[in-house]
Amino acid sequence: MKFSAKIVLLLYLSMVECKSQPSADQSYTAFTGATIIDGRGGEPIRDAVLVIRNGRIVSIGTKENVGVPAKASVVDASGKFIMPGIINAHGHVGDVQGIEGGHYSTQNIIDNLATYARYGITTVVSLGGDQSEAVPLRAVNDSSATQRARLFIAGEVITGETPAEAVAVIRKNAKMGVDWMKIRVDDNLGTSPKMTETVYRAVIKRSHELGYKIATHMYYLADAKKLLKAGSDFLAHSVRDLPVDEEFIQLIKAKNVGYCPTLTRELSTFVYGDTAAFFSDPYFLQEYDQATIEPLLDPASQKKVRGSRAAQMYEQQLPTAMANLKTLQDQGVPIVFGTDSGIPKRFMGYFEQLEMEMMAEAGLTPMQIIKSATKNAAEFMNLKDLGTLSKGHWADFLILDADPLADIRNVRKISGVYIGGEKVERKN
Ligand SMILES: [Zn+2]
CATH class of the missing domain: 2.30.40.10 (Urease, subunit C, domain 1)
Known part of the structure; x- marks a missing residue:
């Protein structure tokens, strides 16, 4: 510029x-x-x-x-x-324009937050990918400025093969003044190395020493349990490989950690294998036009999605995620609303509405869903003066x-x- x-x-x-x-x-x-x-x-x-x-x-x-x-x-x-107003406790902000990533800028952060706001999402906790441009935009959190959602950030997602490498990212995030720290403990269905327990234990310890809470992206039940034992403050996705068990339920309750389903994240991996039903939903079309979705209508691209092993796996495991959500809600585990939107093809604002509808499909009552997106989100993400009326x-x-x-x-x-x-x- x-x-x-x-x-x-x-x-x-x-x-x-x-x-x-x-x-x-x-x-x-x-x-x-x-x-x-x-x-x-x-x-x-x-x-x-x-x-x-x-x-x-x-x-x-x-x-x-x-x-x-x-x-x-x-x-x-x-x-x-x-x-x-709805609080998205797991979104991303600033990178996406239309269905494309790579557009990170101040203006795009503002535009994204405005899109969220028009759909009734009044606060977004951006769990990673946040750069210095986002820092001053959080001034809205202490004011009544309007036309866009309030913003909290996690900075750069912490990665590293050694504790030293990972701790260096924490230092950078702390210097930037992030609101949360975030790690990923996942092998992407066996296709990439997973952060080791030694590294994430060091990361969680250091984050806590500096006074930060730490959110974790995870996939497998076994990892979720280890992360809870290691002190993770937030599970940023559903457990998707297996039904949650008694040990997990006891652990998450004892640690009083929020559980964020992000069901639409799963949906986004396979739904474009065909022409998504929501493409003709007037509520979707309020913000997203035909030109934006055009590439997703291409038969070759749809075929590619249908043939993707990852897409097939995520689709197969979505019912597990939904059943786990219902089990955990019934067991009194705090469900914290989030979508992982703001990633390409996860449509900000609209996906929050879809997420609520998928939570209902999973068996939650409207009151439980609303509470997860308001009181629980504010409470478990430490958002001051927000959440309840x-x-x-x-x-x-x-x-x-x-x-x-x-x-x-x-x-x-x-x-x-x-x-x-x-x-x-x-x-x-
Ligand atoms: Zn995410």
């Missing part, structure tokens, strides 16, 4: 980042009459009042308990449903035209997305 272009961009960014500050005008907005699902998993609040000011929730409750402040601007939300939290929420507790597909019926109390402009 040329120097002058950089200045213009910086100016633009500072305008975007500061947008909320001048609006510190002490004015209240009250949303009245809606049914509110606050993210905690309890009974919804009917005929509710939600009062916000300066991007944060001032009060929330029934109209009997919460008054509308004088001079508040009132938004009549009668007949509507309000739920917290509570006094003092950021006013990140969705207004829906239909009840998401009746059918998780109703999350598609977005009437408004609010981040820090300000409405996100949407395309329809």
